Amino acid sequence: MGRRRRLREVHLQHGVLPGRAGFRAARRPGPSAGEGGTPLSPNLAGRVAAAFALGAQARTSDVGELVTAFPHAYYPESSWEGDLELGATQLALAARELDDPRATGWARDAAKWAKTYIAGDDKSTLNLYDTSALAHADLAGLLRTGVPGAALGVRELAADLRRQLDTGAERAEKSPFRTAVDVTDFDAASKSFGFAATARLYQRVTGDPRYAAFGARQRDFTLGANAWGVSLVVGVGATFPQCPHHQAANLAGPSKVLYGAVVNGPNGADNFADLPFPAGAKECTRPDESFNGQGSRYADDPSSWPSNEPAIDFTSTALLAFSLAGTS
Template sequence: MKLQNNKYESAHRYAPEKFHIKIGKVIGFCMLCAALPAWAVTGYLRINQVGYETDVAAQAYLMTSSPVSDVSFHVINSSGDTVTSGTVGAKTGTWGSYTVYPVNFTVADSGKYSISVSGPVSTSSPVFTVDTSTNLYSQALVNTLSFYQNQRDGSNFIPSALRTAAGHLNDANATVYKTPPITNDNITAKLSPTGQKINAEGGWWDAGDYLKFVQTHSYTVALMLTGVRDFPNQMGAGSAKSNFTSEAEFGLNWLQQMWDDSTQTLYYQVGIGTDFTVNSDVSDHDLWRLPQVDDNYVPPSATGLTVAQIPYIRNRPVFVSGPAGSKISPNLAGRLAADFALCYQVFKLSNPSYANKCLLEAEHVFALANTSPGTLLTVAPYDFYPETEWRDDMELGATELYFALQAGSLPAGLPVTNASYYLTQAANWAHAYITGPNDQADTLNLYDTSGLAHFELYRAIGMAGKPTLAVTQAALLSDLSSQMSTSVSQSGDPFGSPIGWKNGDTASHVSGLSVMASEYGYLTNSSSYTTDANRWAGNLLGANAWGVSFIVGDGTTFPNCIQHQVANISGSMNGKGNVLAGAVVEGPTNTASSGSLPGMVACPANGVDIYAKFNASGAVYRDNMQSYATNEPAIDLTAASMLMFAWQIAGAPNGTP
């Protein structure tokens, strides 16, 4: 949520004090220096707060305020006994004024443990768990599912400690508008209705606000359905507590409302998050409230607003991408085709009529992709999600259509029934991506799905008997490896993170890279990449400079003050009780943000930034409800974490689609 009408904090510059000390006084003072003790070295231990797997090499990190040597460590069980010990390793680098050292250990027995160091520096870690991967990460998957359930909009919400009522029921009869002209992220003309109304109820809120975008939904649903299909015992029917099947269907249902297959029309957004220059109408980002008040919203006096200024709060607009049957931005077309083709794969046995409908939609939307685009369509305004790459999305969509068609027993009326057609298309788009302008410029996240598409296409080529195509399995592997190695080489993080923490959307990139490492390790049977996947998951879950798990509810220290309206108004802000568990926040970036609205609950209450002393290397993390840049969760930011956890538990997908 990028707040409008921000009240930005002022920067203050302090001049150093001037001292005028006589030479004799200085000499007298220095004669006492030898009698004073040396300044103590401060140390912090950074760990994967969810825990470590039994009998698997583990790594924590010691960061010290001054360089040290000959530091001993002890891993201590809940009875106070040392189970293993050793010497802290050679420094891995520096982080600001801190020096960072690895602590390598292995524990054979499950239980609760902590690490203690002694010598030139003395400190202890939080308590952590050592157990099987299933026991370590299953609750994290439960938390992720609960996050999406708490993000549900519309009448089909799920009551919880945070959610007590449905919101935005007026979306069921929403007016459709043309995409408005936007300059400098402001709408510069009155909205122009098309004369249509659609049912846009349901779906997940995008982030800490209440907007809904096909852009982020389509990415989230693709990863969720992939997990349901590939990890049925972790994310599908085989799990009693973290079965995402119904949640994926909930997301699919909203996407099917936004794609009218009968008229071949795509609607891509519900609500407005930016301001007008032509009138005083307010947007979603101008208010702080619970969702259930919007349908009949009356502005509190503290807002200074009138009912006349909120027409798009009570009755939210829907934006259409173009006339019926017109070409569709290929990033959206590719991902939607993947979503609907995955729908067919997941539901063809349990709900064949639903699956058949999905498959027909997948082919229709894929065929309408505009493969000579200018600026991609994402959301209005584009700057909220400035995506530039799309060939990866077309690769993913074509690959999932191949998997859907090759199974046989297809529904009637499909424009294409030959699976090899889509395999050829997928390979062509993979080649276009690898030889295109953005290869190795990004890793798996909302803006680049090649980290999943390459993995899927590799398996599809194997299933097809390795035919001659525009790309080979070796080329796909090489590109996956290059993406990871390029990211790691640019990171320079002494804690082993695969991405520089100042780059933005850092938390989602780390989980995406952990997924990519698991995929690559599986395809190549390489244990070194499994180690990378484990270590990078640890970076996300607390083994970082701030000692914070950037997933709410996972670990012992996580964001308390997220920029999320429901969590801020209805939830706990001390890390206990009613938190938005499973939510992945933006994470550290190059700057924090600030801005307040009436109704915000101040968090932290005292305003103290307890993590400021760990900011370095251009990276900033701030646990404050005003800082959307570091502390806002979103459905796309969270999406890769569920696959990361499923990979950590299962180690491999459940067969080939």
């Protein structure tokens, strides 16, 4: 009873009790590596060391098809220079915190891969397949402190962030909802949050707020300012997905287990042809699709995975955009 009482006191302190909204979100598990300065748990230490060792073995010429998922078409990633830029940047930042003499070398590596990415043809905007915006923003901070022999400077990084934002801004000008993403293609929510995050990153790097309104509109699109009037974040807004393509949510109700999860959103109408109803799923449908059109569709039922399946990458990009909005 003592442990239960202590748990209840903690829940009361934070305003979350079983049965109340946000209870499960507040109690999501997270790993702990111990107090600062204490030895790491050996399993975590081994895995982190293995990740660094694998990074040192990366192929950087004649790369060919990247390893993502099988079949490759499921997650067809082709951009990789930005990933190496991001990895080298984070190594340099960590090394500087620890006074590790390798920091400058890693920062130079990051600048080299940034220059390679910018000069290449395989460029996109912030989403599951392209992390260059994150890398550019952190690398810019490193370069400002001085990196002898760096292959580029802050100006080039800022210009590429502008390129990414201009890509969306030009498309948004032609959309009645000022939407930067193609609502007949996958990843509408994720890419919208990516634009919102990149607008904040650009302002952090340059101090220039010119894309602030654009970024806010892309965030608003995911929160219901769209043709369907539906928030793509479960539990947020007056209207949000009630019948997601998710086993546990189908059985228990989406707001109980998926609070904060992000679904794909509108997608190409052709992607919904002949979708089977998941075996064993509870019947659930929100039949009003009166706003579908122009080759795009959003459907709120368990079979409609092209528009209504939550995903970790969608949600993580949303968390990034929201956190940047809250701290900038």
